[in-house]
Amino acid sequence: MKFIIQREQLISSVQNVMKAVSSRPVIPILTGIKIEAKEHGITLTGSDSDVSIESYIPREEDGNVNVEQIEEGNIVLQAKYFPDIVRKLPEKTVEIESDPNLKVTIRSGKAEFILNGQDADEYPQLPTIQTDDSFEIPIDLLKGMIKQTVFAVSTMETRPILTGVNLNLSNNVLKFVATDSHRLASREVPISNTNLEFKNIVVPGKSLNELNKILVDSEETVEISVTNNQILFRTKYLNFLSRLLDGNYPETARLIPEQYKTQIQVKTKELLSTIDRASLLAKEERNNVVRLTTQESQLIEISSNSPEIGNVTEEIMAQLMEGEELKISFSSKYMIDALKAIEYDEVSIAFTGAMRPFVIRPVNDDSILQLILPVRTY
Amino acid sequence: MKFIIQREQLISSVQNVMKAVSSRPVIPILTGIKIEAKEHGITLTGSDSDVSIESYIPREEDGNVNVEQIEEGNIVLQAKYFPDIVRKLPEKTVEIESDPNLKVTIRSGKAEFILNGQDADEYPQLPTIQTDDSFEIPIDLLKGMIKQTVFAVSTMETRPILTGVNLNLSNNVLKFVATDSHRLASREVPISNTNLEFKNIVVPGKSLNELNKILVDSEETVEISVTNNQILFRTKYLNFLSRLLDGNYPETARLIPEQYKTQIQVKTKELLSTIDRASLLAKEERNNVVRLTTQESQLIEISSNSPEIGNVTEEIMAQLMEGEELKISFSSKYMIDALKAIEYDEVSIAFTGAMRPFVIRPVNDDSILQLILPVRTY
Numbered sequence: 001m002k003f004i005i006q007r008e009q010l011i012s013s014v015q016n017v018m019k020a021v022s023s024r025p026v027i028p029i030l031t032g033i034k035i036e037a038k039e040h041g042i043t044l045t046g047s048d049s050d051v052s053i054e055s056y057i058p059r060e061e062d063g064n065v066n067v068e069q070i071e072e073g074n075i076v077l078q079a080k081y082f083p084d085i086v087r088k089l090p091e092k093t094v095e096i097e098s099d100p101n102l103k104v105t106i107r108s109g110k111a112e113f114i115l116n117g118q119d120a121d122e123y124p125q126l127p128t129i130q131t132d133d134s135f136e137i138p139i140d141l142l143k144g145m146i147k148q149t150v151f152a153v154s155t156m157e158t159r160p161i162l163t164g165v166n167l168n169l170s171n172n173v174l175k176f177v178a179t180d181s182h183r184l185a186s187r188e189v190p191i192s193n194t195n196l197e198f199k200n201i202v203v204p205g206k207s208l209n210e211l212n213k214i215l216v217d218s219e220e221t222v223e224i225s226v227t228n229n230q231i232l233f234r235t236k237y238l239n240f241l242s243r244l245l246d247g248n249y250p251e252t253a254r255l256i257p258e259q260y261k262t263q264i265q266v267k268t269k270e271l272l273s274t275i276d277r278a279s280l281l282a283k284e285e286r287n288n289v290v291r292l293t294t295q296e297s298q299l300i301e302i303s304s305n306s307p308e309i310g311n312v313t314e315e316i317m318a319q320l321m322e323g324e325e326l327k328i329s330f331s332s333k334y335m336i337d338a339l340k341a342i343e344y345d346e347v348s349i350a351f352t353g354a355m356r357p358f359v360i361r362p363v364n365d366d367s368i369l370q371l372i373l374p375v376r377t378y
Numbered sequence: 379m380k381f382i383i384q385r386e387q388l389i390s391s392v393q394n395v396m397k398a399v400s401s402r403p404v405i406p407i408l409t410g411i412k413i414e415a416k417e418h419g420i421t422l423t424g425s426d427s428d429v430s431i432e433s434y435i436p437r438e439e440d441g442n443v444n445v446e447q448i449e450e451g452n453i454v455l456q457a458k459y460f461p462d463i464v465r466k467l468p469e470k471t472v473e474i475e476s477d478p479n480l481k482v483t484i485r486s487g488k489a490e491f492i493l494n495g496q497d498a499d500e501y502p503q504l505p506t507i508q509t510d511d512s513f514e515i516p517i518d519l520l521k522g523m524i525k526q527t528v529f530a531v532s533t534m535e536t537r538p539i540l541t542g543v544n545l546n547l548s549n550n551v552l553k554f555v556a557t558d559s560h561r562l563a564s565r566e567v568p569i570s571n572t573n574l575e576f577k578n579i580v581v582p583g584k585s586l587n588e589l590n591k592i593l594v595d596s597e598e599t600v601e602i603s604v605t606n607n608q609i610l611f612r613t614k615y616l617n618f619l620s621r622l623l624d625g626n627y628p629e630t631a632r633l634i635p636e637q638y639k640t641q642i643q644v645k646t647k648e649l650l651s652t653i654d655r656a657s658l659l660a661k662e663e664r665n666n667v668v669r670l671t672t673q674e675s676q677l678i679e680i681s682s683n684s685p686e687i688g689n690v691t692e693e694i695m696a697q698l699m700e701g702e703e704l705k706i707s708f709s710s711k712y713m714i715d716a717l718k719a720i721e722y723d724e725v726s727i728a729f730t731g732a733m734r735p736f737v738i739r740p741v742n743d744d745s746i747l748q749l750i751l752p753v754r755t756y
Contacts, residue, residue, distance in 0.1 A: 310493035
């Protein structure tokens with residue numbers, strides 16, 4: 001195997017596949033990055049067996065030459081050293097060449113590294129996914145859906161299924177739901193041009209976080225294919241493959257109250273910074289609980305009290321307030337997460353009493369829903 | 379105590395004094411920040427008893443009003459909460475008021491915090507230092523001296539005196555020396571307008587690192603006063619007080635070889651990035667050892683070899699090379715630290731054989747000296 005490649009291209013491909021590489025994988029060879037040279041371009045692969053990422057660099061693209069003097073072949077290089085080497089090489093191009101003894105020479109300017117490679121035949125084959133049954137979604141939109149839900153997955157391994165995001169596609173609507181059983185986040189978007197339907201697909205939150213980091217905001221689309229136990233996200237030069245979580249995702253629709261007793265509308269940023277301030281005294285000891293109290297003249301009081309440290313109160317003006325008086329306590333962290341996920345200037349919050357879950361939505365958009373269970377205080 | 383203060387001023391003062399506050403100080407009240415309001419302005423104090431920092435905010439400065447409605451008094455507030463509160467308050471001004479029960483009310487816009495304060499009389503008195511015997515040095519220059527030496531202090535507590543930087547002032551020359559017994563860094567600067575002399579003053583490296591963070595690059599001067607066991611750095615609105623280390627600093631002058639067998643001159647950045655690359659394969663296992671070998675035609679080879687991972691070689695061209703042939707191994711980390719500290723384009727390195735310490739200096743400046751002990755390799 002031999003080729004000469006533009007270093008910037010190689011750096012960004014290596015960064016992408018590194019997102020899947022673990023320092024302690026199940027199979028030792030997965031500590032490496034697989035490099036495959038074909039006449040038409042170079043493919044890098046990284047995997048921890050849960051997530052696998054392939055990044056492709058075409059020989060030529062839009063008239064620019066990315067790779068030259070390609071001699072086909074493949075090799076696996078230690079991920080612990082290869083990325084730093086590529087990043088710190090002195091020149092704009094890098095020559096990579098392997099010999100039959102699996103020695104790999106990396107040259108750039110006057111710098112020459114000779115690394116011990118591993119046999120690419122020992123690197124596990126990635127499952128091939130039929131991509132006939134697939135649908136497309138703009139990258140920006142997918143990133144939005146991930147950001148608006150994935151923070152609500154559980155970090156506890158007691159109910160592993162809750163560490164994933166539940167994906168459903170039916171009637172041309174794609175829906176993401178995440179819950180850790182104390183709060184829930186959901187987002188829907190319409191998908192045209194597909195007859196595909198699936199439900200009870202659960203993608204590990206960790207996979208979606210990595211995917212979100214790799215996908216570059218753009219108006220291009222990502223193609224999504226689902227099998228029994230794998231999901232594939234494919235863009236022009238990237239394949240991102242994740243295993244799915246086994247098990248049944250709980251029915252969440254019934255958690256969402258249908259009738260409300262108190263409803264308020266507030267400016268998102270104003271509520272967010274008020275809650276943020278009120279949480280300053282709470283810190284770890286009391287799980288960051290703050291209290292919301294409705295008052296006369298559309299005022300809302302946010303307060304928190306930590307006997308040893310002190311207390312804080314602040315009033316904000318609601319844009320709208322209707323229904324019963326209310327005094328409710330909740331985790332400021334959950335509220336801050338939910339408000340940050342709603343990218344609208346105004347939110348509507350609907351309560352059904354101090355002990356029932358409440359729902360936060362943008363004022364004029366039903367596709368985003370955030371639900372939080374209150375905290376009982378005495 | 380009561381005053382209304384510009385929030386930006388308060389934030390930067392709080393950040394400064396926080397550099398001295400420890401979360402586990404010897405005396406519990408030192409987890410707090412002392413606030414003292416006088417008719418002429420506000421003084422904040424933070425201390426961990428090794429380092430104490432006072433930051434002053436004058437009532438008025440250059441015609442701008444920083445503090446209004448001052449009622450004199452003092453209080454101590456928990457450093458765990460106060461800085462975050464100040465940083466996140468909604469308005470440009472903050473009102474701070476304490477009552478006889480040590481309750482402190484902090485108001486900004488509609489936000490109101492009531493914190494439990496502590497009696498300022500219980501806060502230890504800082505030692506007063508006679509500032510008659512003092513000298514001045516531009517802030518930029520002092521920061522340079524710290525950066526060029528402090529990285530070489532020892533981090534091991536086995537010889538506590540080596541965790542500090544040795545300061546000497548004699549014949550109108552101020553000299554900083556630091557060594558961890560494997561390498562040494564020194565810097566001299568001329569000081570005019572003083573008859574002051576001192577030697578065997580050792581300031582903890584940690585104190586100088588904090589001082590360097592607080593001092594803002596400028597052409598103003600800092601006034602330095604020394605007593606038996608304290609050193610005071612004083613700028614217009616800041617007092618930075620550090621204890622000195624007890625004990626005798628070793629005699630270091632005799633470590634510096636007077637005669638050389640091989641001398642090279644190289645471009646600093648070129649050598650730095652070459653050593654940096656050669657150290658990539660070394661990582662932890664072999665303490666980052668790289669080898670330098672002189673070759674024909676003024677070439678220098680930098681190489682490193684880690685049997686399990688691979689090897690790296692790179693040649694750079696010396697600007698000048700004279701004396702005996704040489705093959706020498708040393709810690710790449712020490713070399714990188716030393717080269718970064720020398721802020722000149724070209725360095726001269728003088729060797730006295732493979733087993734003797736070698737000396738790195740800027741080509742045309744004798745005031746900076748870096749010394750490194752080689753590593754024995756077989």
